[in-house]
Amino acid sequence: MTKAGKTVLIVDDEAPIREMIAVALEMAGYECIEAASTQEAHAQIIDKKPDLILLDWMLPGTSGVEFARRLKREDRTSELPIIMLTAKGEEDNKVQGLEAGADDYITKPFSPRELVARLKAVLRRTTPQGVEEPIEVQGLTLDPVCHRVTSHDKPIDIGPTEYRLLQFFMTHQERAYSRAQLLDQVWGGNVYVEERTVDVHIRRLRKALGEAHEHLIQTVRGTGYRFSTKAS
């Protein structure tokens, strides 16, 4: 499965440390970008829009705390979660760190496990999950909370990809999408799969929906597919 990997910016002046962290995070399915200074970090934030920052306490030039404080003050970045990294012995600064706006705080040395765990926790805490209302169309219901699709209350069994595909369609009705667009939206931007694969999943989805609903997914010849309540 290609999870919508979150991007993490690692800010530390020691390259080996950055590497180590990057390796750990990438193994856990995160995308990593790095920066050795606050200047670089700032550029990266604007450029790559990470979902979280791992920020070393000790940095040449602007200190980590100062940088954190600044980020939290700026409107554009105030929501960006920050985890502070501090070496053992700097523990007194923890209060400062948290008050500067850090969302969590990890003391070196730490295990990759701990890092990943806390990172997950922070992301979970800070990623607001929008209100997820069930979507219903002609007796076909997709409930994102229960992660379930039903046809007139009868459960429909589909795989994860078909589920995402249907979810995308139901939240984007009446409009035609090319295979490439669907791959982007449903599979995630940076995976390479054949465009025809979309056809296969469309087919599986239609089959699962059964005669009652398969007509909702219409093929737009020469272009792609469309989810529509109107007859084609």
Next chain:
Amino acid sequence: MTKAGKTVLIVDDEAPIREMIAVALEMAGYECIEAASTQEAHAQIIDKKPDLILLDWMLPGTSGVEFARRLKREDRTSELPIIMLTAKGEEDNKVQGLEAGADDYITKPFSPRELVARLKAVLRRTTPQGVEEPIEVQGLTLDPVCHRVTSHDKPIDIGPTEYRLLQFFMTHQERAYSRAQLLDQVWGGNVYVEERTVDVHIRRLRKALGEAHEHLIQTVRGTGYRFSTKAS
């Protein structure tokens, strides 16, 4: 609504510290009672029935850890959430603290803000939302008061973790949860265990429930698990 101000018991042998904490908590709308020793603490618990305990690690006589362990073992107090306070340099002990049953730990010095935040988090996590009414689903009953699970009045024997897992599921039916969410909710946010551990406990729970009820716990492929009375 009359906000039922929660009562917090502060156990620390240094009066100034107690005072400082009390002031911070009262400003945040909590009621505070204090104790300088475990003996006093015990009396206060019985007398005032606090909703949470802030427990210093270092205490004359019975140590904080020991006291925590004892509280968690006693039936009457096992549900009482505990936050451990540890001074700088004792951080190595945090594992011990958590294993003794503490729900969170805070390292001195800490900011009032941090204290209140974590206290809230712990209360949110541990305060059962529902009333203490037994929950029954298709002959499967979980009685939070007796701390027992029965299938058509026949007792079912499960471990503490399985119990909490089942309780969580029965109070959050129909909704799908990821392994991470379950770890958060059932294990508590500050411990790190492998996500696959959830699978194992799900397995144990299913086995304990037996054929009669195991279908209530459904696996949501690619996502996690769900407790549902409807067929999958």
Next chain:
DNA sequence: GTGGGCTGTCACAAAATTGTCACGAAAGAT
């Protein structure tokens, strides 16, 4: 200390999902 109950992890088995193909059917285009 000793036995029993719980837990967290593994390694491996079982099951479900996925991406591709090859081939036939449909729909346009000439």
Next chain:
DNA sequence: ATCTTTCGTGACAATTTTGTGACAGCCCAC
């Protein structure tokens, strides 16, 4: 009508995700 594209389908093998049994460490009651 015939040729060309484009789309629908069933089959597969590879890969992922779950289910399970076994195990070692731990704590506690005896």
